Amino acid sequence: MRLNEHPVLRFERGREVTIYFEGQPIKAYEGETIATALHAAGIRVLNYSPNKKRPRGLFCAIGKCSSCLMVVNGIPNVRSCITLVEDGMRIERQHGRSRLPTKAKPPEFKDAKVVKADIIVIGGGPAGLMAAIHASRAGAKVVLIDENPRLGGQLVKQTHKFFGKREQFAGVRGVEIAKILEKELRKSENAEVFLETSAVGIFQEGEEKLVLAVRKERELIEFRGRAVIVATGAMERMIPFENNDLPGVYGAGAIQTLMNTYGVKPGDRVLIVGAGNVGLILAYQLIQAGVEVKAIVEAMPKVGGYFVHAAKVRRLGVPILTRHTILRAEGREKVERAVVAQLDENWMPITGTEKTFEVDVIALAVGLRPSIELLHQAGCQIKFVRELGGHVAVRDGWMETTVRGIFVAGDSAGIEEATTAMLEGKIAGIAAALRLGIADESWVEEIEKAQRDLDEFRSGPFGRRVAEGIRKALLGGVAGE
């Protein structure tokens, strides 16, 4: 199941270690997550649901959905998708809700370590990295935190070259962009990075913003600053169908994580649901990893992503069934088949059009929704904007929300592209430094340039819809729904 050869990626694995799954030794590599090591060993069922005892596996693989909770060294509710393996680790499937062992000693609030900075950036994807780079260039002391073990967000699993203009990294693969941005940030003496660190709340204490976070699921840290930039990305959507919780029904991003970040094949035969850019790109990446893609089904009457991404997989023989949907997954404890059907004009399955695909993975690429939990909790005004993928924070042209000193950028501000996330991150980073009186006024020109670049990027048919959404999300903008 492990990939060694790949046309684009090189997999560098760490030292070999042994972990114990339900008492059985399993080979793993330092630097990979528990769920990755288990998947490479063919283990897909990670826990059983509390009420109906249904088997559950990975879904998002980036720490957001809690579908992968396991008991690790006796501690329950550990997100196995973002927790790295350690030699000798004991891992068990979790059965429903689970209690902390009585002798476990959770950290106390008074023990929290305090880290001070001017600006705290939450999220180390394209938006957060650009925000941190530009805020530190503008003179601010920056702390960037991310709950994943690597920087780069979803860039680290993108093998395709980016669109846009060359000054915005067009023609460069996502995985390479992540490396460039990380290098740039690490160069800065003003910036500090905390990985495997989850922000759990944003509070105001006098003049200070307090971001409470948990590192490696056990160490409390208080990040104290004067501005916060939230760049927490997005969460994959799920759609209702029979057995949609069967292990092997994965979010597209989870498959990319397994395959492109850690070099583990998600399975042998895949059905993809959704012909937007994510589904189309995933199909191509699966073929690059030597996995067979049986078909892509899409409920809309047309390909939703870029035509060129569709053409790439069509010419390698992948059928795209528009006006089709998935009816159910079948299998015992794991996906063994997928049943799809054609849709009529009222979006109802047409009897007699059912087709069965023998697959061991069903990839859901049915859209994303912004991760706004922290913004919501912090009291930022939230608005439902369909064009931006759901509920988003109301913001001004400098990406500042209705809570002064809290900024937003990237997919957490509205689902779009990594290219625009980087531009928004740049705006938010500079704007936060300006707001704190750290950057001088010449930086305003940089914001204006990024705004012009965004307008240009959004001027086509794909961007116009987003631009319409942004007008609704702007402070004092047009009425929403």
Place this chain on the structure above:
Amino acid sequence: MSEIPSYLQRGYITPEELFSIIPKPSEERLRERPVAVPECPQEIPCAPCREICPTGAINMPTPNDLPIVDYDKCIGCSLCVQICPGLAFFMVHYVGDKARITMPHELLPIPERGEEVVLLNRVGEPVGKGKVITVVPREKTKGDTPIITVEVPIELAWDVRAVKVVRE
């Protein structure tokens, strides 16, 4: 639903549809030297082809406009094929009763020069066999994408858009 172009319903474009959107290079031009033909019929925000073209042959006023190649200015250098993020640029060159198609190939194995490969059309159907005549490895291209040129029967010039390497 009639307003949805059929290439978006199917996920591939036919030569007839393509050449109703962009001009087709003349037979004379196709025989002269390789010429770049983009299969990029949709307005998307993307401009590296225009930015990399050494002769300014690609007309695209804004990144959201379609790339229109001035076939007389195109010198057949293949930089657009190498850089295109959508892998949508191809070069075509008529030589005798053969056509040489230059295309990106981001899959393993990379074919070798002289190797016979299976020719695939735009829906991935095998339509014949052809010989690979040049291979530019990934590290030698300007766009991080390996490109190959394959010789095909001239009547397949506008059908073959991928290859499959089959080894025993």
